[in-house]
Amino acid sequence: MKICVLGLGYIGLPTALLFAAHGADVVGVDVKQDVVDCLNHGNLPFKEPGIEDLYREAKDRFTASIEPEPADVFLMAVPTPLDPATKVSNLTYVKSAADAIVPHLRKGNLVILESTVPPGTSERVVIPRLEKSGVRIGEFLYAHCPERAIPGHTIQEMSENSRIIGGYDRDSIDRATSIYQTFVRGQIYQTDIRTAEFVKLMENTCRDVNIALANEFAQLAEECGINVWEAITLANKHPRVSILNPGPGVGGHCIAIDPWFLTENSTRCRMVSTAREVNDSMPNYLLHIVRGLLASVRDPVISIFGVAYKGNVGDTRESPAFKFIQLAENEGYAIRCHDPYVSEFPYPLMDAADAAAGSDCIVVLADHDAFRTLEPAGLQVRTRLVIDTRNILDHERWANQGFAVRVLGDGSSVQPVPTGEIVPPASVYPTDTAQSIAPTSPPSLTLLTQNGREGFI
Ligand SMILES: NC(=O)c1ccc[n+]([C@@H]2O[C@H](COP(=O)([O-])OP(=O)(O)OC[C@H]3O[C@@H](n4cnc5c(N)ncnc54)[C@H](O)[C@@H]3O)[C@@H](O)[C@H]2O)c1
Numbered sequence: 001m002k003i004c005v006l007g008l009g010y011i012g013l014p015t016a017l018l019f020a021a022h023g024a025d026v027v028g029v030d031v032k033q034d035v036v037d038c039l040n041h042g043n044l045p046f047k048e049p050g051i052e053d054l055y056r057e058a059k060d061r062f063t064a065s066i067e068p069e070p071a072d073v074f075l076m077a078v079p080t081p082l083d084p085a086t087k088v089s090n091l092t093y094v095k096s097a098a099d100a101i102v103p104h105l106r107k108g109n110l111v112i113l114e115s116t117v118p119p120g121t122s123e124r125v126v127i128p129r130l131e132k133s134g135v136r137i138g139e140f141l142y143a144h145c146p147e148r149a150i151p152g153h154t155i156q157e158m159s160e161n162s163r164i165i166g167g168y169d170r171d172s173i174d175r176a177t178s179i180y181q182t183f184v185r186g187q188i189y190q191t192d193i194r195t196a197e198f199v200k201l202m203e204n205t206c207r208d209v210n211i212a213l214a215n216e217f218a219q220l221a222e223e224c225g226i227n228v229w230e231a232i233t234l235a236n237k238h239p240r241v242s243i244l245n246p247g248p249g250v251g252g253h254c255i256a257i258d259p260w261f262l263t264e265n266s267t268r269c270r271m272v273s274t275a276r277e278v279n280d281s282m283p284n285y286l287l288h289i290v291r292g293l294l295a296s297v298r299d300p301v302i303s304i305f306g307v308a309y310k311g312n313v314g315d316t317r318e319s320p321a322f323k324f325i326q327l328a329e330n331e332g333y334a335i336r337c338h339d340p341y342v343s344e345f346p347y348p349l350m351d352a353a354d355a356a357a358g359s360d361c362i363v364v365l366a367d368h369d370a371f372r373t374l375e376p377a378g379l380q381v382r383t384r385l386v387i388d389t390r391n392i393l394d395h396e397r398w399a400n401q402g403f404a405v406r407v408l409g410d411g412s413s414v415q416p417v418p419t420g421e422i423v424p425p426a427s428v429y430p431t432d433t434a435q436s437i438a439p440t441s442p443p444s445l446t447l448l449t450q451n452g453r454e455g456f457i
């Protein structure tokens with residue numbers, strides 16, 4: 001069996017390699033020549049746990065190309081971004097991938113769309129484009145098989161998660177099921193195309209709404225003068241309550257985007273868009289906290305630790321860091337960034353010591369494991385203040401080094417501690433040096449447990 005996978009990004013590449021490692025001949029197609037060259041030279045274009053081992057297993061049956069080739073199965077895993085101005089899905093890449101399949105489409109072929117799309121996209125947009133080949137739907141098979149794997153555990157989850165397969169007809173569903181069964185060990189659930197499109201969006205919208213609730217609880221807890229992390233831990237002891245974690249906002253290529261796909265053709269949705277607004281406003285709320293704490297500091301410098309959209313990934317797509325930096329710069333704060341997982345970012349990335357040098361406030365935005373054990377002893381800051389938006393630092397360790405620790409969602413008061421002797425280095429870059437930016441008294445450590453997550457009862 002030959003499979004042609006269009007789009008060799010975070011989803012398409014691991015999927016292509018899994019098919020190849022399980023016996024299919026796979027040609028992976030990407031419009032980016034550097035991605036194709038990178039793979040054909042035996043290198044991988046991004047990091048993800050387990051991908052090197054998978055590549056070694058798959059490489060004899062995998063080649064990369066800039067152009068699609070005739071195949072038994074065509075699988076599209078191309079981007080489906082959101083237009084930031086209109087909050088409407090941008091289907092350009094899906095359309096161009098479908099058009100690229102057209103010259104090669106034959107009777108009996110199966111076309112699979114893995115990209116996340118608004119309900120109805122397959123029937124209204126993709127299938128009619130594929131039919132321009134002269135082969136009618138029914139003569140070729142079609143399925144929408146949305147991906148559910150979570151970045152950071154993509155390869156493990158691609159094999160172990162259950163999957164939804166929505167097919168045009170019985171043949172489409174059965175054929176797609178048998179192909180995924182080559183490597184999927186989770187249950188496969190079958191349905192129609194539009195339901196599969198809808199289910200994927202419901203899953204991510206559900207998570208977004210629940211994170212928004214946690215973010216609102218964090219703000220309410222601060223008003224009440226209590227610690228939301230302890231409160232969530234206790235509330236989650238209820239057998240039917242499972243509150244998520246607050247944070248600096250929701251990023252990534254999925255959860256910050258997909259709820260808009262669900263609602264773009266509806267006039268009825270209030271909860272979904274309100275949740276988006278709550279999560280999108282978290283960088284504003286965070287800056288409000290910073291502003292209060294640094295009110296008396298002249299020429300304030302903020303050091304951001306963690307610009308990735310979440311912990312332990314190098315992906316910065318839709319990261320709340322972008323909005324926080326933009327807002328802070330607009331108010332005259334100088335920004336210095338550190339992220340041990342990210343290699344490319346529109347702002348210069350520094351090591352922890354350089355990023356903290358002369359800083360008035362370290363703001364932890366991403367919950368990288370590396371930050372849990374971060375040693376503050378050598379950091380030459382000007383004001384000993386750290387804001388932990390993820391409740392992941394070892395607060396006692398920071399407090400022992402004289403830092404005031406402000407935890408998002410903890411309403412106890414915190415006073416920054418000026419060191420008096422440290423000045424910011426001349427290298428603190430002015431506010432306009434980013435090349436471009438995407439569209440985008442001593443600390444009151446009232447946490448009752450280490451990181452306040454478990455065990456206080
Ligand atoms: N990243 C995730 O964790 C995740 C999880 C579930 C679903 N999804 C969905 O999967 C889809 C792909 O996401 P991703 O994160 O892999 O995107 P990505 O940006 O990492 O990769 C997409 C790749 O497709 C290539 N491409 C664009 N147009 C093409 C074309 N016409 N032909 C061939 N290649 C083309 C791009 O150059 C890029 O390398 C999106 O719809 C996304 O919402 C992503």
Ligand SMILES: CC(=O)N[C@@H]1[C@@H](OP(=O)(O)OP(=O)(O)OC[C@H]2O[C@@H](n3ccc(=O)[nH]c3=O)[C@H](O)[C@@H]2O)O[C@H](CO)[C@@H](O)[C@@H]1O
Binds near residue numbers: 203245249
């Ligand atoms: C339903 C679901 O699980 N879908 C997953 C999701 O993957 P993801 O990596 O985007 O998801 P998250 O890990 O939730 O991160 C999103 C953002 O929310 C922040 N966050 C998270 C939890 C929390 O309690 N508090 C927070 O503030 C976090 O920091 C980050 O910014 O979409 C993929 C593509 O569709 C899916 O395939 C994948 O299954």
